[in-house]
Amino acid sequence: MAVGLLAGGGKMLKTLFNSKQVTKEFFSVFLFCLFFFLAMPASSNDILSAEERAWLNNHPDISLAPDPNFPPIEYFDDQGHYLGLVADYFKIIQSRLSCKFKFVHYKTWEDVLESARSHAISGITAAQITPERSEYLLYTKPIIDIPNVLIVRTGNQDELKLQNMQGMKVAVTNGNALHEYVRSKFPQIVILPVPDDLSALKEVSFSRADAAIVNLAIASYLCEKHGLSNLRVAGDSGKSNSLAIATRKDWPLLKRILEKGLASVTEEEREAIAKKWIGLLLPPPHFYQKPAFWNAVWIVGVLAIILVLTVLLWNHALRRQVALKTAELQQELAERKRAEEERGKLQEQLLHSQKMESIGRISGSVAHDINNLLTPIIGYSDLLLAKIPRKDDPVYQPLDIICKAGKRARDLTSQLLAFSRKQVMEMKELELKSLVANFEKMLFRVLRENVEFKVSSDGQTFFINGDSGQLEQILMNLVLNAQDAMPNGGSINISLSSVELPEEKSALPEGLAPGRYARLSVSDTGCGIKEECLSSIFEPFFTTKGKGLGTGLGLSTVYGIVCQHGGFINVRSKENEGSTFTIHLPQIADAVLDTERQDRGTHLQGEASILVVDDDNIVRELAVEMLKNKGYRVLSASSGSEALLLLERHKSEIDLLLSDVVMPGMNGRELYEKALEICPLLKAIFMSGYSKNILNNSTKNRPLHFINKPFTQDEIIAKIHEVLFPK
Incomplete structure (x- = not known):
């Protein structure tokens, strides 16, 4: 027991001295307490304060209940005498406190707990701490901490640990916490369940098990009582039983008094009690578990603290300056790193922008030259057509074909100019359903054979104010994107309808007014778009296609054209379930103006x-x-x-x-x-x-x-x- 307590104290000291940073304030407080303790007069032998002594005098009938049958920890013999390891502790505590406690003998442990709950007694001599009991009890620091140990035959001289006992047969009392602990944490061990601790010890003694896990105190008591002399302790299981004195929750002073009495028990007294009641010995402690080692550590540690304190005080200002300078340098390095990263991003964007600008400039120049060539083709064919009075003239049809081909070429150059951002929007009144129908033939030519294409509408006409070339560009981009999403084939559907958007402005995108809108939807049965990509698909240069398979400008161009037309676009998509892009464009009431202008x-x-x-x-x-x-x-x-x-x-x-x-x-x-x-x-x-x-x-x-x-x-x-x- 004493070894366990000293080892526990050693761990606390080790944690203290191994701290990475011990502050100046800690040393100041520590030295103050040390010198105060050394200078404190020893004029009084009473370990209690005046308040605590007065309380104890006013409560002369303190009744404590032990566990009636928990040998050798505590028990009552046939004559009703209170005996055991805890009983010896209380003999010393009563002597140091100059008082007598009444030890009440109940038949069962359940009776003890019920009496404590109803305040029929002042407290319990030794109890494990549980959340349920903490509702009506206060606990001192642990009075004892007895490990559950590994018991083997004396012929086995190995020191054991549970993690090194693979394949060994270990006897454990069935149903207790140790049984579940070994089963869940160490499945490589072969568990031999037994009804009680005595059976576990006998299984080892008679060579039917390699080891048993039993509380050290109980094992010692049972071995002595039943003559099991061929057993020894081979190691610690890592689990222990901590027992503390418990008092009524409404008597905190009693808890303080008992804690002072418990603290007065010396290490020598604790060790003597442990040796008296626990006959089995743990393996010889390592050097760092011996009290002498920690006494030496304590002395050396105090001297080291004084030396270190002197150095720390002398270097405190210097270290503070170093820390400040280090922080400044780290901040400067972080800012430089951010600046470098930002510069890299800007340079990449600049190169990309310059590349696109160069392509756009080339596209615009080519379109300009082509338009100059198309001007006489369209112009002269148009003039000649005007001079031919009859359409059945054999020259009329070839000229008409030339003129229409030139106009289609003009539309292509318009798309080049749109890419290069050189195209001027030519807004005019047009009918959206006719535009889609006229463009349908071109779409059929660009689609693969395994892609089904369909156009549907609700039968109405949809007059809008827009640029026909730009709207055709929207259709082309959306349909080609849909085809790319269906490498193994599928279907694309373009649908047209007219909707009345709500009067509530909050339900519309910013800047748009309620009213009647033409709704154009392009749906596909392709692979769909990942949810995390939906918020970025209209951003310039964003693409979900592989490297070299897309510029990332298609959908951003669509978005820009739609916005220029006073409309808005949204998308609904789920991965592997296809996508639907829906465009809303404001309709106009007067549809005659466009025809008049064309003929003017x-x-x-x-x-x-x-x-x-x-x-x-x-x-x-x-x-x-x-x-x-x-x-x-x-x-x-x-x-x-x-x-x-x-x-x-x-x-x-x-x-x-x-x-x-x-x-x-x-x-x-x-x-x-x-x-x-x-x-x-x-x-x-x-x-x-x-x-x-x-x-x-x-x-x-x-x-x-x-x-x-x-x-x-x-x-x-x-x-x-x-x-x-x-x-």
């Missing part, structure tokens, strides 16, 4: 004078012929400088400047700025296969007008009429 140029005639400027001879001559066909007076120039000379010469006659944007030497904007110095009231229309963004929004507070190449005769005439005769 057919009947317009002009009497104004127009100066046409373009460095491309074919485009310039085509524009001149178109304007002359409609009665306009036309002058033409191949460069900006030539145009300025004509303006000087005819400044009182020219009403409108029709100029290309990109020309060598002097571009369209520069030409118009100089032309306004000559003719301040001059109006202008710029034509280009590129973009009007190089022109900004105005010149000298004049609004800029723009027409895309290639154009038809009706389109250019309608634009001129719009500029010269605004409503």
